Amino acid sequence: xxxxxxxxxxxxxxxxxxxxxxxxxxxxxxxxxxxxxxxxxxxxxxxxxxxxxxxxxxxxxxxxxxxxxxxxxxxxxxxxxxxxxxxxxxxxxxxxxxxxxxxxxxxxxxxxxxxxxxxxxxxxxxxxxxxxxxxxxxxxxxxxxxxxxxxxxxxxxxxxxxxxxxxxxxxxxxxxxxxxxxxxxxxxxxxxxxxxxxxxxxxxxxxxxxxxxxxxxxxxxxxxxxxxxxxxxxxxxxxxxxxxxxxxxxxxxxxxxxxxxxxxxxxx
Numbered sequence: 001x002x003x004x005x006x007x008x009x010x011x012x013x014x015x016x017x018x019x020x021x022x023x024x025x026x027x028x029x030x031x032x033x034x035x036x037x038x039x040x041x042x043x044x045x046x047x048x049x050x051x052x053x054x055x056x057x058x059x060x061x062x063x064x065x066x067x068x069x070x071x072x073x074x075x076x077x078x079x080x081x082x083x084x085x086x087x088x089x090x091x092x093x094x095x096x097x098x099x100x101x102x103x104x105x106x107x108x109x110x111x112x113x114x115x116x117x118x119x120x121x122x123x124x125x126x127x128x129x130x131x132x133x134x135x136x137x138x139x140x141x142x143x144x145x146x147x148x149x150x151x152x153x154x155x156x157x158x159x160x161x162x163x164x165x166x167x168x169x170x171x172x173x174x175x176x177x178x179x180x181x182x183x184x185x186x187x188x189x190x191x192x193x194x195x196x197x198x199x200x201x202x203x204x205x206x207x208x209x210x211x212x213x214x215x216x217x218x219x220x221x222x223x224x225x226x227x228x229x230x231x232x233x234x235x236x237x238x239x240x241x242x243x244x245x246x247x248x249x250x251x252x253x254x255x256x257x258x259x260x261x262x263x264x265x266x267x268x
Contacts, residue, residue, distance in 0.1 A: 039066045039067075039241065039242050039243035039246070040066065040067045040068065040069070040243050041066075041067075041068045041069070041089040041090060041238060041241050041243040041244040041247055042068070042069045042071060042087060042088050042089050042090075043057070043068045043069065043070050043071065043088065043089065043090040043091075043092060043244075043247065044071050044073070044078045044081070044082065044086070044088040044090065044091045044092070044235075045070050045071065045072045045073075045078075045092045046072070046073075046074070046075045046078070046092055046093055046094035046230065047072050047073060047074050047075075047094075047183040047184065047185065048094055048119070048157065048183070048184045048185075048202045048204060048205075049072075049092055049094065049117065049204070049230065049265075050070065050072035050208075051204075051208035051263065052117075052204065052208060052259060052260060052262075052263035052265065053070045053072070053092060054070050055259050055262075055263070056250070056251060056256055056259050056260075057070055057247075059250075059255060059256075059259060060246075060247055060250045060256075063250070063255070064246055064250070066242070066243040066246055066247070067243070068090075068243065068244075068247050071088065074094075074154065074155065074182060074183055075093050075094040075095060075098050075154075075155075075156075076098075076154040076155075078091065078093070078098075079098050079101070079102065082102060082107055082235065083102075083105070083107070087237055088235055088237060088238070089234070089235055089237050089238025089241050089243075089244035090232065090233070090234060090235060090238055090244050090247060090248060091108070091232065091233045091235055092116060092230070092232050092251075093230060093231050093232070093233070094119070094155065094156050094157070094228075094230050095156040095228070095229070095230065095231065096115070096229045096230075096231045098231075099113050099231045099232070099233040100113070100231075102233065102235070103233065106236065107235060107236050108233045108234065108235055108236065109233070109234040109235070109236060109238075109239050112232075112233050112234035112248070113231050113232065113233045114231065114232055114248075114252060115229045115230065115231055115232075115268050116230055116231065116232040116251050116252065116256075116260065116267075117230040117260050117265035117266065117267060118227060118228060118229055118230065118265060118266035118267065118268055119156065119157060119160070119202050119203075119204070119228030119230060119265060119266075120202065120203040120204075120219070120220075120222070120228075120264065120265065120266060121157065121160050121161065121164060121200060121201070121202065121203065121220040121224075121225060121228070122200075122201060122202070122203045122205075122206065122217045122218060122219050122220060123135055123139075123164075123198055123199075123200055123217070123218040123220055124188065124191060124198060124199050124200075124201055124205070124206070124213075124215055124216070124217045124218075125138070125144075125191060125197060125198040125199075125215055125216050126191055126192055126194070126213070126214070126215040127197070127215065127216060128214070128215065128216060129216060130144075130197075130198065130215070130216040131216055131218040135168070135218050135220075136168050136169070136170065138198070139165075139168070139170055139174060139198065140170065140173065143197075144197035144198060145177070145196060145197035146177050146178065146179045146190075146195065146196040146197060147174055147177055147178055147179070147196060147197065147198050147199065147200065148178075148179045148180075148181055148187040148188070148190035148191050148195075148196035148198070148199035148200070148201075149161040149162070149178055149179070149180060149181070149187055149199070149200050150180065150181055150182070150183065150184055150186075150187050150201075151180045151181075151182070155183075155184070156228050156230075157184050157200070157201065157202055157228065158180070159225075159226075160200075160220075160225035160226065160228055161200035161225075163224060163225040163226060164200060164220050164224045164225050165200075167223075167224040167225070168224070179195065179196050184201045184202050184205055185205065185210075187199045187200070187201050188201045188205045188210055188213075191215075192210070192213060192215075200220070202264070203217075203219065203264040203265075204263050204264040204265055205264075206264065207262070207263045207264035208263055208264070229268075230265070232248060232251060232252075234248060
């Protein structure tokens with residue numbers, strides 16, 4: 001039996017030796033190559049530009065495969081968050097002063113600032129034909145009630161509203177009839193709800209969240225207020241983030257500018 005056992009083992013070894021390619025033909029389990037995750041960035045956006053920024057972010061993602069998260073708030077609040085270390089890669093400010101100050105504080109990549117939009121101011125009322133006899137006459141009338149604006153101390157649109165009323169000779173006259181709101185959208189809501197007879201707000205409000213609101217819009221002459229330059233900047237946090245840099249390039253490019261104009265902003 002021992003001799004037979006040795007013979008059997010020899011036969012098995014001989015068969016295996018005669019099949020040198022068999023092992024190579026067996027399927028091998030190869031680890032699947034992992035697809036690199038799409039680059040992503042966090043963008044801090046001034047409240048007035050939020051609807052437009054989301055539209056640009058969607059177009060950007062469709063074009064590049066990269067994504068951005070839009071975080072909207074008043075510019076003064078975004079500045080406070082950035083100074084406290086909020087993890088934003090890009091800032092789209094409602095003014096030029098905030099990015100300039102953040103660059104002086106070492107929180108903006110030098111040379112990255114540019115004007116991505118110019119704001120336009122309108123006087124809006126929910127009442128049809130409210131300004132048929134002129135904006136000054138309408139605002140002067142007691143029947144107009146309160147006028148909603150954003151805070152001139154913190155909002156570039158509030159500052160523009162004050163300059164406009166000063167140009168009309170109405171700032172002192174209407175001072176106690178003004179209703180101050182934290183954001184342009186909130187100012188619009190005050191007028192739309194009847195808590196104010198009119199509001200001085202960005203023209204973009206009528207192209208974005210309040211599109212189709214009706215009422216009457218009076219485009220304020222650009223000479224009545226200083227240009228509202230809305231400035232973008234690459235924050236220090238986003239220096240090495242390709243999605244952040246690509247998003248800014250997209251915003252400044254032809255497709256981004258087209259969307260900016262579609263939402264009622266100017267482009268320089």
